[in-house]
Amino acid sequence: MPDDRSSDTRPSPDALLDHAEREGRGRLRIFLGAAPGVGKTYEMLMSGRARLADGVDVVIGVVETHGRKETLALVEGYEVIPRRKVDYKGRILDEMDIDAILARRPALVLVDELAHTNAPGSRHPKRYLDVQEILTHGIDVYTTLNIQHVESLNDVVAQITKVRVRETVPDSIIDQADDVEIIDLTPDDLIKRLEEGKVYFPNTAQRAIENYFSPGNLTALRELALRRTAQRVDDQLLIHMQAHAIPGPWAAGERVLVCLDARPGGAARVRYARRLADRLRAPWTALHVDSTRSASMPEDDKDRLATNLRLAQQLGAEVTTIPGQNVAQDIVRYATANNFTHIVVGRPTRSRWRELIEGSLTYDLIRNAGDISVHVISGSERGTEAASRSVKA
Known part of the structure; x- marks a missing residue:
């Protein structure tokens, strides 16, 4: 018997394909911040601890503590996968060991600084590609990212801060993430953290406040982070509507x-x-x-x-x-x-x-x-x- 239903009430094939492709992959959660120092790594480690308390097998793939006492304290109690040593022009560099993580096969791995560029000779040039490989093996990943590293916002951030960020992550990584948690901190609170030496060492903190971390810059970057997250939520709503053949429009973001x-x-x-x-x-x-x-x-x-x-x-x-x-x-x-x-x-x-x-x-x-x-x-x-x-x- 022919299917005479209107095509408007059928699930979107693209949305169904997107849903199918996610099956079997690990889940990706991004802790997104407007600027360095807002507490992304701290929140990632705290969330990982909560999963540990629930009996989930969690390991650290790579965490950059930057010498911060609060971060160092949170690393204690985790199993840390040793980093791989890379010899680059006589200099030994440490990189996340993908093979060791895949061999260990935890339920969840914590990976700091998603936009990081790997040492030459690594399997992938960028850390976000490492993360994608881990996800294909069914392992969940928690990771951190600053808004200035999002590819589509690179020019906007450069106009705001007068600093061109070279390490970027494609927008598709954010769009494909299962969860994006924005780590929000007011400009005043972040500047206070800088002044207290909780982000950079005191000899560089004041220079940072006068330049990149000016109140105007931080307000603009914070707005970018909030808007990018809202856009992603709106896109996810649209995918859900299409996958379940729910007629629109819904009262979500404007288009x-x-x-x-x-x-x-x-x-x-x-x-x-x-x-x-x-x-x-x-x-x-x-x-x-x-x-x-x-x-x-x-x-x-x-x-x-x-x-x-x-x-x-x-x-x-x-x-x-x-x-x-x-x-x-x-x-x-x-x-x-x-x-x-x-x-x-x-x-x-x-x-x-x-x-x-x-x-x-x-x-x-x-x-x-x-x-x-x-x-x-x-x-x-x-x-x-x-x-x-x-x-x-």
């Missing part, structure tokens, strides 16, 4: 979708969508539905559409084109499946009589958008704000 076609005014819609996304601190996407009419589109219209899609990409949007015939239904279906909370469209350009006879994309969207807000934008920048408030689904 903005701007719809582009060959009509004039596309640039105004793109710029409005960018401003809306900035106000909401939300990701945004520019969508074009490629229908049968697209093939017969005049060259001027094709150029206008391509220009607007390029503008959206330049302003930071994800640009997507999907095939479709009923454009309004296809937009709503895409927006619902991907948990968009706002749709930005253009004001109808045809006469009222033609709209009554032939229908209107804009009004079809408003009627069918459900809980999604629809922003109707005029073709001119000057009229954008007023028009955008006039109609909501």
Whole structure:
């Protein structure tokens, strides 16, 4: 008997595949901080102790104590896997021993400083790759990471701190983690720790406060960490919805979708969508539905559409084109499946009589958008704000 269920109510194949790939792998928990010294390693060791108390087999793969007394005290009582010695140009370097960890096969291993670069000649150039190998063997990993080491934020952090961080971790590592725990400390409390010599030695602490650890820098880095964590939670919610075929949108993080076609005014819609996304601190996407009419589109219209899609990409949007015939239904279906909370469209350009006879994309969207807000934008920048408030689904 054929399956006549709507595809909207079926679990997403991509989400199911993602769920299947996680089966059999170890679980990854990242302790994420805004800056060095907020207490990531301390919290990781405390969480590991709690697991030890529950009877879980926990070992330390690598922990950098940096001479901090509180950290050194917490290491006591753990089984520590001896590090591997690497001879690099006559200098002996210590690196985490992956083979020893795999041979020991604990339930959980603690791995500090995920962004660390391994010594030349190591099996993997980066520690996060070591962690990925450990996870494939079904071993859980707790690890630590500072927000400045996240690849997509590298430029932003450099602008804030005037320091370019060379060691980075792909965003996909955070996205694939089972848990991300943000270790939050106010700028005042972190500066106090610095002044007390709990982060760096006293002779370097004051210089650090005056430069990288200024209150303004710490506030900005803290905001980045909180926003990146919130984004990940929103993405996980979307994956859960898709895996279980739960219709959206849910009241989670905001998402903005701007719809582009060959009509004039596309640039105004793109710029409005960018401003809306900035106000909401939300990701945004520019969508074009490629229908049968697209093939017969005049060259001027094709150029206008391509220009607007390029503008959206330049302003930071994800640009997507999907095939479709009923454009309004296809937009709503895409927006619902991907948990968009706002749709930005253009004001109808045809006469009222033609709209009554032939229908209107804009009004079809408003009627069918459900809980999604629809922003109707005029073709001119000057009229954008007023028009955008006039109609909501």
